[in-house]
Amino acid sequence: MNLNLSEDIIKGLETLADEKLINDQVFNHILDSSFKVAVKNNLDSSVILESAVTKDVDAIALKQTFSSLLSFILETMKINSDLNSISGILDDHKFSESRIENILNYFKEHRVAIRKVLSITNFHFPHIIDVNWRLDYFMKSNSVEKLNTPVYLINLTTEQEEGVQPGKVEFACTLDQLQDLVYKLRDAQKQIERSAIKS
Amino acid sequence: MIIDLDISHKQDLVFLRSQPLEVVNEFCKIALEFIKKGSNKKLYIAASQKLQVSPDKIESVINAISYLFTECSRFMLNENDFNDSISSLKYEDELTESLRNYYLEYRKDIRNVLQEFYPQFDHYSNLEWRLDVQIANRSLSDTVNPIYLLKLLTKNGGSSALKEQILQTDPNNLKHLCNELESALLEIRSYENRIIMRNIK
Secondary structure (H helix, E strand, C coil), rough: CCCCCHHHHHHHHHHHCCCCCHHEEEEEEHHHHHHHHCCCCCCCCHHHCCCCCCCCHHHHHHHHHHHHHHHHHHHHHHCCCCCHHHHHHHHHHHCHCCCHHHHHHCCCCCCCCHHHHHHCCCCCEEEEEEEEEEEECCCCCCCCCCCCCEEEEEEEEEECCCCCCCCCEEECCHHHHHHHHHHHHHHHHHHHHHHHCCC | CCCCCCHHHHHHHHHHCCHHHHHHHHHHHHHHHHHHCCCHHHEEEEEEEHHHHCCCHHHHHHHHHHHHHHHHCCCCCCCCHHHHHHHHHHCCHHHHHHHHHHHHHHHHHHHHHHCCCCCCCEEEEEEEEEEEECCCCCEECCCEEEEEEEEEEEEEECCCCCCEEEEEEEHHHHHHHHHHHHHHHHCCCCHHHHHHHHHCC
């Protein structure tokens, strides 16, 4: 799959490669901050724009290089480019060898973490992450006596998005209903093993 | 145990003594309708014209029969207890038998109606599932992520509509879910729980 970078991003990358405009200290700062943002360690842009290290650099150039590098990181990680092709692209855009090596080290270290962040940057249905159950023996109520039947209360914990309060799905089952439910879930669970064997 | 009928109900039920069996059966049928669906004034007026009594009288007789049936169903009275409960009305044997048969035949239905009056939870009704493998999304391509989509159908009470919920989970969590619910099923068969259930009367 081909990397899809706009002209603006390419221009930003070339600015970043220019050692006269961006000295090594600033470069390292931008590089470090970009990867921190990519793995969602730090989402505060003031760190990069208002740092003492970058105060002598033109603000527009700084924003441009920062956003270009971040786009570059996310796009390459989206298609899971290998280090060779990343280094090839950087080389095409006039990065020095030491800078390329520096960038590749960051990719080596953060590849898995970034792809994990990308995989959960999405919408989904409430995701079941845990279950709680309770077994009651239902004896009588205000309107009926001698019911004497077991009732299960099932409580599913669901997660909608990372960091959001987990949701709850509650329902009751008789013994027969629970047996039916477990049978169907087991069947579903076995299905993935069957598919794995076939392929 | 026997059911205590109060004086007004007794007076209404005594009315049945003077009626032929078919009429009594008709009353039982209307009483069952009353329990299931509430009162129906039209039926009372039709019956009152046929039997030459006031609609109010018909209504109170129906109420009395309904009361008798629901209370007996509520406590699951057996045949003998039912007979004892209405013995003070001094019915003919045939009439007692006809009422009792009606009661026993419809006890289950009446109990089902009564059950709707207690606080209900959503009850499990059905589960549909499908297995998807997510292979890409906007921010990530070249990935393999198995996802189970589950459609959980629940129902609140006997007559209400099904409620649908779409949930999802992954293979690991599904396995955990299965294991937990299976242990819940095993719990009911444990020795301690069987003793408890046997001893609750």
